[in-house]
Amino acid sequence: MTLEITTARPDPALLDLPWSTPLEDWPENVLAALPRGISRHVVRFVRWRSLVLAVKEIKADIADREYEMLRSLRRLEVPSVEPFGVVRGRSAGEDGPLDAALITQHLQFSLPYRALFSQALRPDTAVRLMDALALLLVRLHIEGFWWGDVSLSNTLFRRDAGAFAAYLVDAETGELHERLTDGQRAHDLDIAQVNIAGELMDLQAGGHLEGVDPLEVAASIIERYHLLWDELTATERFEAGDRWRVDERIRRLNDLGFDVDELSISTDLGGTELQIQPKVVDAGHHSRRLLQLTGLDVEENQARRLLNDLDSYVATTDQQAADEEIVAHEWLVKVYQPVTRAVPRGMASRLEPAEVFHEVLEHRWYLSERAGRDIPIEAALSDYLRTVLPAKPEEQDVVGVDTIEMPVIARPDSRAD
Amino acid sequence: MAALYNGSSGTFLPVKEGDDAMATVTFDNATRVYPGASKPSVDQLNIEIEDGEFLVLVGPSGCGKSTSLRMLAGLEEVNSGRILIGDRDVTNLSPKDRDVAMVFQNYALYPHMTVADNMGFALKIAGVDKPEIRKRVEEAAKILDLSPFLDRKPKALSGGQRQRVAMGRAIVRSPQVFLMDEPLSNLDAKLRVQTRTQIASLQRRLGVTTVYVTHDQIEAMTMGDRVAVLKDGILQQCDSPRRMYDHPANVFVAGFIGSPAMNLMEAPVTDGGVNLGGHTVPVERDAMKEAGKQVTLGVRPEDLEVAEDGQGLAVTVEVVEELGADAYIYGSTEQKLLAATGENAGEVPFIARVDGRRPPKKGALIHLTPKAGHVHVFNAESGLRIGD
Ligand SMILES: Nc1ncnc2c1ncn2[C@@H]1O[C@H](COP(=O)(O)OP(=O)(O)O)[C@@H](O)[C@H]1O
Ligand SMILES: Nc1ncnc2c1ncn2[C@@H]1O[C@H](COP(=O)(O)OP(=O)(O)O)[C@@H](O)[C@H]1O
Ligand SMILES: [Mg+2]
Ligand SMILES: [Mg+2]
Numbered sequence: 001m002t003l004e005i006t007t008a009r010p011d012p013a014l015l016d017l018p019w020s021t022p023l024e025d026w027p028e029n030v031l032a033a034l035p036r037g038i039s040r041h042v043v044r045f046v047r048w049r050s051l052v053l054a055v056k057e058i059k060a061d062i063a064d065r066e067y068e069m070l071r072s073l074r075r076l077e078v079p080s081v082e083p084f085g086v087v088r089g090r091s092a093g094e095d096g097p098l099d100a101a102l103i104t105q106h107l108q109f110s111l112p113y114r115a116l117f118s119q120a121l122r123p124d125t126a127v128r129l130m131d132a133l134a135l136l137l138v139r140l141h142i143e144g145f146w147w148g149d150v151s152l153s154n155t156l157f158r159r160d161a162g163a164f165a166a167y168l169v170d171a172e173t174g175e176l177h178e179r180l181t182d183g184q185r186a187h188d189l190d191i192a193q194v195n196i197a198g199e200l201m202d203l204q205a206g207g208h209l210e211g212v213d214p215l216e217v218a219a220s221i222i223e224r225y226h227l228l229w230d231e232l233t234a235t236e237r238f239e240a241g242d243r244w245r246v247d248e249r250i251r252r253l254n255d256l257g258f259d260v261d262e263l264s265i266s267t268d269l270g271g272t273e274l275q276i277q278p279k280v281v282d283a284g285h286h287s288r289r290l291l292q293l294t295g296l297d298v299e300e301n302q303a304r305r306l307l308n309d310l311d312s313y314v315a316t317t318d319q320q321a322a323d324e325e326i327v328a329h330e331w332l333v334k335v336y337q338p339v340t341r342a343v344p345r346g347m348a349s350r351l352e353p354a355e356v357f358h359e360v361l362e363h364r365w366y367l368s369e370r371a372g373r374d375i376p377i378e379a380a381l382s383d384y385l386r387t388v389l390p391a392k393p394e395e396q397d398v399v400g401v402d403t404i405e406m407p408v409i410a411r412p413d414s415r416a417d
Numbered sequence: 418m419a420a421l422y423n424g425s426s427g428t429f430l431p432v433k434e435g436d437d438a439m440a441t442v443t444f445d446n447a448t449r450v451y452p453g454a455s456k457p458s459v460d461q462l463n464i465e466i467e468d469g470e471f472l473v474l475v476g477p478s479g480c481g482k483s484t485s486l487r488m489l490a491g492l493e494e495v496n497s498g499r500i501l502i503g504d505r506d507v508t509n510l511s512p513k514d515r516d517v518a519m520v521f522q523n524y525a526l527y528p529h530m531t532v533a534d535n536m537g538f539a540l541k542i543a544g545v546d547k548p549e550i551r552k553r554v555e556e557a558a559k560i561l562d563l564s565p566f567l568d569r570k571p572k573a574l575s576g577g578q579r580q581r582v583a584m585g586r587a588i589v590r591s592p593q594v595f596l597m598d599e600p601l602s603n604l605d606a607k608l609r610v611q612t613r614t615q616i617a618s619l620q621r622r623l624g625v626t627t628v629y630v631t632h633d634q635i636e637a638m639t640m641g642d643r644v645a646v647l648k649d650g651i652l653q654q655c656d657s658p659r660r661m662y663d664h665p666a667n668v669f670v671a672g673f674i675g676s677p678a679m680n681l682m683e684a685p686v687t688d689g690g691v692n693l694g695g696h697t698v699p700v701e702r703d704a705m706k707e708a709g710k711q712v713t714l715g716v717r718p719e720d721l722e723v724a725e726d727g728q729g730l731a732v733t734v735e736v737v738e739e740l741g742a743d744a745y746i747y748g749s750t751e752q753k754l755l756a757a758t759g760e761n762a763g764e765v766p767f768i769a770r771v772d773g774r775r776p777p778k779k780g781a782l783i784h785l786t787p788k789a790g791h792v793h794v795f796n797a798e799s800g801l802r803i804g805d
Contacts, residue, residue, distance in 0.1 A: 038525045040603065062603060099605070153525060172603065178453060183492035186512070187519075197542050198527055206529035215542060 006067070007085030007103070017046060019090050022098060023057040034106065035115040037153030037169075038199070045106055052106035053084055060088050060100035062172060067102055069171040076143045077284075079136060080168040081107050081156070107167055109352050109395050110156035113199070117208045126200070126209075126217045132157060132166035133196075134224035135257075137188065138232065139283050140168065146184045148173030151195035159351070159395070160299035161358040189225060193218050231256060235277040240267065246276055253278065257300045259285045293328035296336075298354035305358050309335065339381055347389050349396035360384050439503045440593040440626040442466040442489065446498030449484050449650075458484050460650040461498065466643075469624040471617065472655075473641035475631055476673075481650040482630040486596050489628060490519050502593060518592035520600055524583045526571040533558070533567040536585035550589070557588040560622065580604075580612050584619060595620070595627040601636065613640055634674050638662070646670050664793075668800035671715045671793055677745060677768045680721075682752050683797060684714040691794060694730035694750070694784075698792050704804030705794075712803065713795040718745065719770040720791035723777070729786035732767050734777050744776035745769070746783075 005014055018026055023042045032045040032052050042057045058066070063086045070083035082105040090098035116125060133155055140147060147154075147168070154170035177184075200214030231252065238245050250260050262280035267273065286303035290296055298306065313331045314320060339360050340353035351359070364380035443466070449459040459481040466472045474482045487493035489500055491512035499508045507515050526535055536557060537550040545553075558564045561581045571579055587595060600616070601609045617640045620627050631637055637644045638658040645655040646669075654666040665671035671679050684691045686708050690700035693714060705712075736747040749764045769785055777783050794803040 038527070040525070059603070059605065151525065177451075181451065181493060183487055183494065187487065187490075187492045190512075190519075194539050194542060195525070198525065198530075198538050201534070201538055201541075202527035202529045205527070205531075205534070218542070 002089050003091075004088045005085055006064075006088070009084070011049075013049065014085070014087075017048070017055075019087055019101070020092055020098070022092065023055060023101065032106075035112050037112045037114060037151075037155075038202075039153065039170075052108075054081070054104045054106050056102045056104075057099045058102050058172075060086075063088070063100040063102040066170075066172050069174050069176065070104065072176055073140075073143075073145065073168065073171065073174075076145075078139050078143055078145070078168065079165065080171070081105065104169075107156050107158070107169070109355075110158050110167060111395065112156060113152040114203070114208075116157060117203050126212045127220065128163050129157060129166075130196075130217060130221050130224055132160075132164040133192070134221055134228055135283075136166035136168065137192065137221075137225055138228045141180050141185050141188070141229070142232070142281065144177045144179050146175045146177065146180055147171075147188050148175065148191065149195070150188050150192035152199045153195075158299060159355050161301035161305040161355070162362070163301045165299040165301070185229075189222050192221050196221060228256070232258065232278060232281050235275055237273055237275050240272050240274050243274070246274075249276060249278070253281060254285050257285050257304075258283055259288070293325055294332045294336075296332070296354065298352075302354040302358055305361065306336070306354065309357075309361060335377070339377065342381055342385060343389065344385070347385075347392075349394050350389060350392045351395060356389070359388065363388060439468045441468050441501070441503055442472075442594060442626060442628065443501040444485070444489075444498070445501065447485070447488055447495050447500055448497045449481075449488055449493055450496050456650070457496075458650045459488065459647075462652055464645055464652065464655055466626060466628065469626055471620050471627045471629065471640065471642045473629045473631060473637040473644045474647060475634055475637035475644055476647035476653075478632055480647040482632070482647060483598055484650075485647070486519070486598055486628060486630050489515075489594070490517055490596055491515050492519075516592050517594040517596055518587060518590040520587045520595060520597045524586065526579055526582060528570060528572060530570070531568050532563060532571060532574070532582055535571060535582050536589055539586060540589060553589040553591065554585070557585040560588065560619065561585050576608060577611060580608065581615070584616065588619075588623065591625075593626065595625055595629075597627065597629045599631055600629075601631075609636075616640065635676060638674065644674075646673060648673075664802070664805070665715070666802050668713055668715070668795045671795065675717060677718050679715045679717050679793070680767050680769075681713055681715045682750075682765055683711055685711050691792070693787070696724075696729045696786055698787055699789075700792070700794055701804055708794070708796060708803055709798070711797045713797050713800065715793035715795065716787045716791065718768040720788045721769040721771075721785045722788055723771055724784040724786045727784055729784040730767070732769065732783055732785055734779055734781045734783060737776050737779055739773060739776060742773045743770050744773045746771055746777060748783075 003015065003019055007014065017030065023044050026044055026046070030046050032047045034045045034052070036043055039056075044055050046053050046055060067083045067086045070080055073080040074082060084103040084105050087101040087103065090100065092098050113129060116129070129152070133150075133152070136155065137147070137150060149170060149172065154168065156167040156169050157164040158167065197214050197218035200209060200212070200217055203209040204214055236245065236249060246263070246265065250263070253260050258281040260278050260280075261282050262278070264277050264279050266275045268275070284300060286307055287298060287300050290298065290303040290306055293310070296303075296306065310328060310331050313335060314327055317327075319327045336357060339357050343353070343356055360377065360381050363384045364375055364377055367375045367380055367383065442464075444462040444464045447459060447462045448457050450457045462485060464472070474485055476482055484493055488495050491507065491510060491514075495508050499506055501507065502515060502517070530538065533551070533554050537554040540550045540553070554567065555564070558567055561584060563578065563581055563585065566574060566578065571582060574582065597616075601612055604612060613636055629640060638661070641658060643655055643657050644661050646653040646661070648669050654661060654670045656664070661670065661674055665674060665679075668681060672681055684693055686692075686705060687697055689697050690705070691698045691712055691714055698714070730750050732746070732748040732750045734746050734748045738745040738747070746769050748767050748769075750767045752763060752765045771777065795801060796803055
């Protein structure tokens, strides 16, 4: 059998990876020791050119399916890992054929939940993770994606201005339809609740979870999901005179981070009552706007934070009448970049630039409150670089937490069965 | 039993005492049309599943298996028709009130939790108290030969044992009906065969009515008491594996069930039966009354004999697969639509099982005739089986 590689970025150097060796036995020198969630398949990270790739050993037909599914999800612009390729026709020579490999790009600055819980945590971390996961699930469901295996392990988290942004990592069981039914959505929620409860109880058993009730947190995903889903999809009725409620609904959705691309408005027969329902909503309200104004591509809450800072810059420099883009550029050069560029090289892989900026703003607020007066951002920055950032762990490619694999795959097993 | 697990992962409801509740399952013209779809994804499904029966729903991807299962679980609306569990019409009940357990396609084992906790944790979500959980876990462990491992961590187990822990997770729910949607699809070939046998024998021991979904006909045929074949949302046949194999109700089932697949070809009707390569295959006259001029003839690879006299179907051997006692030959034959005109419909692939001690050589031209009474005849237009 010959090795066959499908990838959108063909590069013969991919052939140099040890494909004829079972993934489990790949040599240390190609591997990157990054943390992973719980998985059934063998998953390893490899350093390759300037990238870190995640390699999962999996049956060929499932690998193809998952690859295509991840591509569709990227096209739909839902946060998910980027598929890189599929390697088929692997063989270990005498020892016979090997399963195929699905390759995805390692998501930089992403934190598997186990890594998050092994760090010193704010008490409400679990709650914030649920918020992020509920938002991800709502976005997936809006696009017609039934996940089939919603769990913390199958989600990656990135810091997002004090909150988290969730990314889908495992699309193996997913199905894409025009629109999901209520039953399909309920099924996913059901699966989510059981998986999350199990994962949190496991953390508890391992001594990594304190002051949190796994059952309560797991149940909260359902409630959070419904709140969000209803806000995004519910029909609202009001008196025809109360037209402001249309704008009000749009503003609420914007605040939640969604643009309304299509809204249906209808009146009843008498014309005394209006009825509105968002038809097409698009996540990324703040991040899109920030990207337009400044070219910065950051997470939604980070964007919200940055836009707020931009607003106050506009106000304090009295430029409300000026061209938005010109002022935004000025803010970028005079405020944002001086902060993010002040981070010494050696510490650059600890946090994403936008997260550093967010933390410096937080730090300034904290210092100002302690001092009882406004502290300039320059002072806050130097204090932050001296006292806060050096104590942070590396997060670009987090290393050194326990990584768990629990294969239920038949292989020559030394233990008695 | 004081409480039973209800819903796909829902809560416990007190149900009537005793295990004598009959958990039959009835799909009564059950139909599901997805919003925006032009035709039903499940179309007037009628199946009566007996108490304790292992029923397998099988068919190609997209034929409506998962939809049927979700309708039974209460996770998909039923647009018309009914679903009953025992005598209860559950069509409009919520998942929680149905006393069925959907077994997840994917499950994780948790490394820091004991085997017992790995099996019982979902019961905690359902609010079952600790002593009851322990009791059910111990019972399940006994059935699964996992008793000595209950207080260990899953890491200490072999692959097969881990698989059984996952099964234990379903058993402890003790529902009236188990629903399983392709639970083996991501296992490797070896473990798949092993687990298939385990699930089937476990189900028989537990005696819990089970509806099992797979796209793999071999899995269906080896596991089910009965097998229901679906295509495009329509039930094609529901029978025991034996009956399904020997009496496929139509051309689709004939081609779908069995591996290697049944040979299917068009053949002209003659006086005494059907003409196969100049050789008349006898078919009962009564049965042929409505057949018309032409039928679809099916012969399984193992129901063919090599004819030494040059009679029968001429097949050119392309590949010989030797399996010891038997050999499979993969070849092709010219399909003549009408014997009279010799009109040629082109080459069709043909598979036959022959004596493994003296298989023909690659490239040879051999003649094959069906064993008496082992042909399947189908109406060329409707595809429906003709005769017994
Ligand atoms: N592209 C990626 N970036 C970061 N982490 C990844 C990536 N792909 C996989 N992982 C990690 O590996 C773990 C297992 O991968 P997953 O696709 O869920 O395997 P399985 O199908 O066996 O569950 C995930 O929980 C995640 O932590
Ligand atoms: N939410 C949905 N909207 C529209 N069509 C759907 C939806 N979910 C499933 N379907 C369609 O219903 C049919 C049956 O699907 P399914 O029951 O999942 O099939 P199977 O399990 O046999 O692969 C398919 O054509 C599928 O695309
Ligand atoms: Mg996974
Ligand atoms: Mg399915």
